[in-house]
Amino acid sequence: MKNLLLTTTLALTLSAPAFAAGSHDGGHGDDHAMEMKIGMAGDAAKVDRTIEVTMRETDDGEMIFEPHDLEIKQGETIKFMIQNSGEIEHEFVLDTVEGNQEHKEAMAKMDMEHDDPNSIRLMEGGSGEIVWTFANAGTFEFACLIPGHYESGMHGPITVSANDHAAAEEPEAKVEVTAEAKAPAEYTSGKIKKVDTKAGKVTISHGPLLNLDMPAMTMVFRADEAIIAKLAEGKDIQFVAERVKGKLTVVAMK
Numbered sequence: 001m002k003n004l005l006l007t008t009t010l011a012l013t014l015s016a017p018a019f020a021a022g023s024h025d026g027g028h029g030d031d032h033a034m035e036m037k038i039g040m041a042g043d044a045a046k047v048d049r050t051i052e053v054t055m056r057e058t059d060d061g062e063m064i065f066e067p068h069d070l071e072i073k074q075g076e077t078i079k080f081m082i083q084n085s086g087e088i089e090h091e092f093v094l095d096t097v098e099g100n101q102e103h104k105e106a107m108a109k110m111d112m113e114h115d116d117p118n119s120i121r122l123m124e125g126g127s128g129e130i131v132w133t134f135a136n137a138g139t140f141e142f143a144c145l146i147p148g149h150y151e152s153g154m155h156g157p158i159t160v161s162a163n164d165h166a167a168a169e170e171p172e173a174k175v176e177v178t179a180e181a182k183a184p185a186e187y188t189s190g191k192i193k194k195v196d197t198k199a200g201k202v203t204i205s206h207g208p209l210l211n212l213d214m215p216a217m218t219m220v221f222r223a224d225e226a227i228i229a230k231l232a233e234g235k236d237i238q239f240v241a242e243r244v245k246g247k248l249t250v251v252a253m254k
């Protein structure tokens with residue numbers, strides 16, 4: 001029965017609420033009707049456990065969640081306290097692997113700002129909460145679906161263990177993302193969002209970086225003094241970035 005249901009559901013769009021439900025103000029249990037496969041907005045008064053999640057970029061150009069995986073018991077209501085300790089915007093989305101994948105593809109076409117109970121988007125330095133009830137057992141996923149971030153490391157598995165015997169054993173849909181295409185360095189256009197002269201860092205909202213196989217997004221780069229000196233917030237530039245000692249670095253600019 002469960003398997004039949006699963007097959008049918010998979011054929012439909014799993015992330016429907018993220019698109020169909022319009023906007024809600026916050027994810028604090030104000031939303032009742034919307035149940036997803038991964039569960040539903042939880043009641044803040046009935047929280048079983050609090051989990052702190054940090055989102056940030058690393059020095060070598062990865063973007064991560066801490067912790068990087070979650071183990072939850074079926075029926076548990078979890079309060080996620082989410083902190084963006086990074087230097088750019090991130091989001092925390094709870095869904096099935098397939099749901100996140102579909103949603104990610106949609107976001108690659110258009111950076112949607114959404115505010116559903118299963119997700120929260122936070123500016124750098126920002127923090128927020130999601131209260132969520134994991135109604136079903138199975139393997140789910142938390143992820144940041146801002147273009148490029150998933151590929152840079154921002155996703156992790158959520159294992160919800162069954163309460164009763166033989167409940168849903170979900171097929172694990174592994175999504176392999178390959179990032180091996182190499183192209184010669186070309187100038188990419190970008191707009192400077194922030195310059196940190198002291199740390200030798202610059203935040204650039206940029207087009208696709210073909211040589212690094214990175215889609216258009218906003219990222220933090222290293223740059224040497226000579227380049228930093230020519231940068232200013234709000235300026236449009238053409239630049240080349242490379243991995244230098246594992247760190248994303250602006251190596252040329254015009």
Ligand SMILES: [Cu+2]
Pocket residue numbers: 063089090091144145146149154
């Ligand atoms: Cu992100």
